[in-house]
Amino acid sequence: MSATNRRRNRGIALLVVLWACTLLAILLGGFATLARTESIQTRYLSNRVQLRYLAEAGAMRALAECVSRSGGRWVGDGRRYRLRLQDHDIDIRIQDELGKVDINAADPRVLQRLFVAAGADDATATQLAANIQETRDTNAKLFHEEGAKRYAEAGLAGGPRYREFDMPEQLQTVLGMTPALYRKLAPAITVWSRRPEPTLALAPPLVLASQPDMDMPKAERYAALRAMTSTSTPPPPLPNGQSAGAWRGGLVRTIVASATDGQGTAASVIVTFRLTALKGGLGYSVLRWQEDGAG
Known part of the structure; x- marks a missing residue:
């Protein structure tokens, strides 16, 4: 073999080695990136699980307050209570269902x-509002075919329910309801108060804003003022002069508990429960349990 051929072969071998090294470097880099991504995902999921259990602990703390013999110190008007556990902040709100629109x-x-x-x-x-009235009216079932046709024309299957709503989420099935509107309404609606009017002393800001001569800025300012008011005194009147009624709540309440890690990660639980009478005290039964939901 001539010297020229030997040099050519050595050059080809060098190129092959260089390409092999490059390929190995790419593969190793990919494996390292994959391992780092999985490690980050594992830490994130572990952190989320920890936050969820902390949020559940906050909800349990609120439940214990609600069933205490003294009736509890925490008020069901949506004011915030904060706990600190394991270097994490837990934000808790209790909303009495009497303050919502049924x-x-x-x-x-x-x-x-x-x-x-x-x-x-x-x-x-x-x-x-008319569509909701139709949906919950059992007597309107006589017009089922007409209702089903209108729903079908809007791309909705089934037509009106013609019976009461079992859960607030079922409002999304009503003709004309949009996801964006429902997200705003969710914290302000209920199926458990059985009242034609909400109790304003316990109402969330959106319900307050729906009152005559009220808007959201006024409602939020009033809610902030109410949160600083002791239940040993009557709730302040609304900015429009309307009486807020009494603090007395009902048997069904919703707890919203959220835990955060200070770095933007959060987890929340929403628990709707009914107080029940027990010998020597109060108990509760859970009506709805949601994780990372709206409340």
């Missing part, structure tokens, strides 16, 4: 005002 019992005018406060225009709010 989509089974509320007058259509109450519903219409709530929808307007949530951002719907008057025409949309009026029609949506």
